[in-house]
Amino acid sequence: MKGLLYIWDSRKVLTILITMIALSVSTKSMASTPSEVYQSTNNLIFHIEQIRLNKNITSVAKKPGVQIAKTPIHAYTKALEVFEKVIRFKEAHNWSHSKIPSLPEKNVTPKDVLDLILVIIKELEDVNNKLGISVKKNSPLPEGKTPSDVYENLWRASYLFDGLVGAIEPTYVYRNTVRIEKALQKIAKKLNKSTAIIEPTIIQKQKPIDANISGYKVLYKLAVLEKELDLIAVRVSGFPAGKITPSDVYDTTNNIIAELTRINVHLNLPSVPDVDLSTEKITPSNVVFQFKKIELLLNNISS
Incomplete structure (x- = not known):
């Protein structure tokens, strides 16, 4: 009898071990790496380039600078930027499209970014079909890519799409600053901080570079707040070189x-x-005004 119980227990243990191994393998197979996400961004760029060829867009797209210290959530917000441009293109042609998803309410993983990019690729494949473009692309899988590489490639895709829908305008930047302000008001209430501020004076004739400088000040203040909340503080990248455009400021608001x-x-x-x-009508002056309000809110929130 004891022998039978031993055999039964052994089989039970073996079954549990096999199940655990299977679950482990399944989980690993479902996970995505930054290199796989980067591969999908190359596929995405390929589709955009085909649309540009179809529309005879020959202008050279601006190239992003080298990116550092980006995480999956940064790449996710950049993918949303590309998604919005795809939707703008489809709307201009009165074509149906998917709804742009809201930002996730959880820690973002590379798989989340990959899933979003795959949805965008489907939208682009639909565009290609409507334009009579019948090409497929499966880029080779690179090695050693990081979320920063993914972010940079998505920014490249965004710049390529500017030739199809036009570059980012201050209106889009302003919208993001309003979103930021509303989010900070909720954070302030959560932390029992005041949301009352003395409204700043609007300064006329501001330029995109002025707006981007204001945006960088906000990023540095956010780094302070994150430290106070025991979060890993954002590593603010170097200020971009060359002429600053609304696209640069929009990128800052996305970050x-x-x-x-x-x-x-x-x-x-x-x-x-x-x-x-x-x-x-929105100008860089309106954007700077919003950033000033955001700075004041952050001053209230940070101890």
């Missing part, structure tokens, strides 16, 4: 939104809210 997403997850708050585009 701010990525950091606010990290803070929201940490504080168990909803994602950064979506807002509609302003119907009024």
Whole structure:
């Protein structure tokens, strides 16, 4: 009898071990690496280039600088930027399209970024079909890629799409600053901090470089807040070289939104809210004004 029990127990243990190994293998197979995500961005860029060829777009797209210290949430926000441009292109042609997803309310993984990019690729394949472009692409899998590489490639894709829908305008940058302001107000309430500020004076004739400088000040203040919240502080990249455009400022706001997403997850708050585009004429002066308000809010929140 004891022998039978021993055999039964051994089989039970063996079954459990096999199940654990199977689950481990399954989990690993479902996970995605930054290199796999980078591979998908190459496929995405290929489709954009085919559309540019079809539309006879010969202008040279601006190239992004080398990116550092980016994480999956940064890449996710950059992918959303590309997604929005694809939707703008489809809307200009009165074509149906998927809805752009909201920011996640959890820690973002490479798989989340990959899933989003695959949705964008489907949208681009639909565009190709409508334009009569019948090509497929499966880029080789690179090695040793990081979220920073993914981010840089997505920014390259975004610049390539500018030839099809036009570059980012201050209206889009302003919308992001309004989203940032609303998110910070919720963070302030969560931390029992005041949201009352003395509204700054709007300064006329500001330029994109002025707006980007203001955005970088916000990033540095966010780094301070993250340290106070026991989060790994954002590593602010170097200020971009060359002429600063609204696209650069938009990129800065995307990075701010990525950091606010990290803070929201940490504080168990909803994602950064979506807002509609302003119907009024927006200039860099309006963007700087918003950044000043955001700085004041951060001054209230940080101890």
